[in-house]
Amino acid sequence: MTAGNGILLQVSGLTKRYGEVRAVDGISFSVPRGTVFTILGPNGAGKTTTLEILEGLRAPDSGEIELFGRRIARVDRREKARMGVLLQEGNFEPYLRVKEVIGLFGSFFPRARPVNEILELVALTEKRNAFVKELSGGQRQRLALGTALVNDPDLLFLDEPTTGLDPQARRNIWSIVADLKDQGKTIVLTTHYMEEAETLSDQVCIMDHGRIIAAGSPRVLTARLGEETIIEFTAPGMIGVPVVPSGGKVRRDGDAVLVEVTDLVPALRDLLAWAHENGVPLDNMIIRQPNLEDVFLSLTGRRLRE
Amino acid sequence: MKGIVALARTHLLTSLRERVTLFWFIVFPVFLLVILTLIFGNIGRQGGMNFQVGLINLEDRAGGGPDLAGIVVEAFTAIGEPRDGKEPLFTLHRPGPGEDKQGFLTRAEEELRRGKLTAVVIIPRGFNRAILSGERAEITLYVDPTRDGSQLAAAIIREVISGIDREILVRTGRFDQERAVPVRSEPLEGGPVSFSYASFLLPGVILMAFFTAGLFGVPGAILYARDRFQLRRYWVTPLTPARYFIGFTLGQGGLCLLQFVVLFLIGEYGLGAGVDFSRPAAAAFLLLGFLTFLSFGFLIASIARTANGGMAIANILNIPLMFLGGLFFPLGELPGFLQAVVLVNPVTYIAAGLRVGLGLTKGTISPIASVLVPLGWIALSILVAARRLSWEAA
Known part of the structure; x- marks a missing residue:
């Protein structure tokens, strides 16, 4: 199998076992040049192992990888020189200055962008002389992103880039990734934040237990749930489920109640009547379109972050 | 190549920026060099070594006959006189005219406990008679075994008394001068007569600095970087x-070079050590020491599962290897099990080899052993590290 024009990365039948556990179980996908490809899944789905194979940290047990137009057994120095990687975990030497970290990582590549350019890109120019230990969590993650961009990579791997960050820091990272996408960079992203996947991705594949259970654009994937609208509210301690005579599928998810309806107005009328009769307050009620979380829930019966 | 140089620079920079490593790798060796030289600096200097010695002659002259105890007193008095304007070896403290000898003895013992006196020599009552009748005559020597100066003084006093003893035997006709075995006076470690503690200590402290940097710095830097997934970012x-290994080794070499320069400048120009490090053999042993301790560090990094485990192993090895390697003091008589540590300890061979290379001592270890034993440790360490060292956190 040879990737066609415009495909930067193609994976076929990739497998990795740890003892009896198949962390990655024969997955296949392809990433077109200039797109953001997101691997979505809960913890333990096999996302990070997949990325570690593609980053050259692990060798696969079987499967084919075609990267930058070359079929390879495992990713090596030649491929790494054209890749940028933001790992899920990893620190920097606390007593190095920000500019020194960027300079150090730049020295590992045959060609590197100027330090100031990278600092500007990740909005750390003002912190250029600060020690790593003085940075906030969001600044450290931007520094890590800077080290991934130092060689002006053709392919960028971002493994859970916003996990553990506050909402503001998360949006800062999203903004940088969106800029990179606009510049035509090819990005492979893993996340368990559906909003992140929906905001940034051109293509999404959903993994669970080492396998890809669904793939496509966020719009295509959510369209699988049909033309439904979701009414969601919380009802702690509620006994029984709402009666919606006009039609609708009701699901409980902890304290949350989700009512999937095709015809919103009569369904809403029925639901309000039921709530009034039964004294249910319908706390935090929202009406929304289905998202990737709902797709995952409909496919596995579990939420992404369970 | 630029990556290797950048890694070397990074390792050096971070070692110096972190207060803990800066203290242990640079400040502490300097402190140790200065403080030990200030305390023991007079040892071995010609005319500079001086011990405060109490001398009490309890012999009663009432019995008549030759005053052999007096010979002993004369001998010590002669040693206690300045020669060529230099300070004498002993400053003698004796009972004043009419002073009660027992009272003086009690006071001398107290001053010995307080460190004001280094040793107290007591010539017992009946000393003359005992020698003349062929009985066992004993001179009592009080020393404080917890003080190094006291032990050194004791060794010198025993030597002096041994000389007096032979003289007495000759004078009393009990000893054949022709058959006398002259006692050859050997300075400490058999080196030149102008032994200086600062010159003995400086190479030892330089090696200690290399040793500490290797034993703690290498596994510390590698294992913490591994455990905190810093290395992962590199891979x-x-x-x-x-390439990481080469860069790290160069950085460690830079750190040791800096240690050497700082200690050399302070030792040479601040403490007057007068050690010629330009000798090729000395440079070779410094390099051998650096490589041995570096490989020791990699050995520890390869057998420890975590950074904390690595530090624990380094701590366990630190004291026996450092203090039973002759870095600070000449290795004297040690119990058997400690001798075993001395014999397998590469520090022993490197320290001895370096001092011989510097012309400070004649050396008691063969030059071949001085080179081969550390090389053996390097080979063993590299072999184990190559097989066991994991670059990924467990």
């Missing part, structure tokens, strides 16, 4: 473990 770039 997703084109950097390979082999």
Whole structure:
């Protein structure tokens, strides 16, 4: 199998076992040049192992990888020189200055962008002389992103880039990734934040237990749930489920109640009547379109972050 | 190549910026060099070594006959006189005219406990008679075994008394001068007569600095970087473990070079050590020491599962290897099990080899052993590290 024009990365039948556990179980996908490809899944789905194979940290047990137009057994120095990687975990030497970290990582590549350019890109120019230990969590993650961009990579791997960050820091990272996408960079992203996947991705594949259970654009994937609208509210301690005579599928998810309806107005009328009769307050009620979380829930019966 | 140089620079920079490593790798060796030289600096200097010695003659002259106890007193008095304007070896403290000898003895013992006196020599009552009748005559020597100066003084006093003893035997006709075995006066470690503690200590402290940097610095830097996934960030770039190893080693070499320069300047110009490090053999043993301790560090890094485990192993090895390697004091008589540590300890061979290379001592270890034993440790350490060292956190 040879990737066609415009495909930067193609994976076929990739497998990795740890003892009896198949962390990655024969997955296949392809990433077109200039797109953001997101691997979505809960913890333990096999996302990070997949990325570690593609980053050259692990060798696969079987499967084919075609990267930058070359079929390879495992990713090596030649491929790494054209890749940028933001790992899920990893620190920097606390007593190095920000500019020194960027300079150090730049020295590992045959060609590197100027330090100031990278600092500007990740909005750390003002912190250029600060020690790593003085940075906030969001600044450290931007520094890590800077080290991934130092060689002006053709392919960028971002493994859970916003996990553990506050909402503001998360949006800062999203903004940088969106800029990179606009510049035509090819990005492979893993996340368990559906909003992140929906905001940034051109293509999404959903993994669970080492396998890809669904793939496509966020719009295509959510369209699988049909033309439904979701009414969601919380009802702690509620006994029984709402009666919606006009039609609708009701699901409980902890304290949350989700009512999937095709015809919103009569369904809403029925639901309000039921709530009034039964004294249910319908706390935090929202009406929304289905998202990737709902797709995952409909496919596995579990939420992404369970 | 630029990656290797950048890694070397990074290792050096971070070692110096972190207060803990800066203290242990630079400040502490300087402190140790200065403080030990200030305390023991007079040892061995010609005319500079001086011990405060109490001398009490309890012999009663009432019995008549030759005053052999007096000979002993004369001998010590002669040693206690300045020669060529230099300070004498002993400053003698004796009972004043009419002073009660027992009272003086009690006071001398107290001053010995307080460190004001280094040793107290007591010539017992009946000393003359005992010698003349062929009985066992004993001179009592009080020393404080917890003080190094006291032990050194004791060794010198025993030597002096041994000389007096022979003289007495000759004078009393009990000893054949022709058959006398002259006692050859050997300075400490058999080196030149102008032994200086600062010159003995400086190479030892330099090696200690290398030793500490290798034993603690190498596994500390590698294992903490591994456990905190710093190394992982490197492995997703084109950097390979082999290039990292070279860069790290160069950085460690830079650190040791800095240690050497700082200690040499202070030792040479601040403490007057007068050690010629330009000798090729000395440079070779410094390099051998650096490589041995570096490989020791990699050995520890390879057998420890975590950074904390590595530090624990380094701590366990630190004291026996450092203090039973002759870095600070000449290795004297030690119990058997400690001798075993001395014999397998590469520090022993490197320290001895370096001092011989510097012309400070004649050396009691063969030059071949001085080179081969550390080389053996390097080979063993590299072999184990190559097989066991994991670049990924467990």
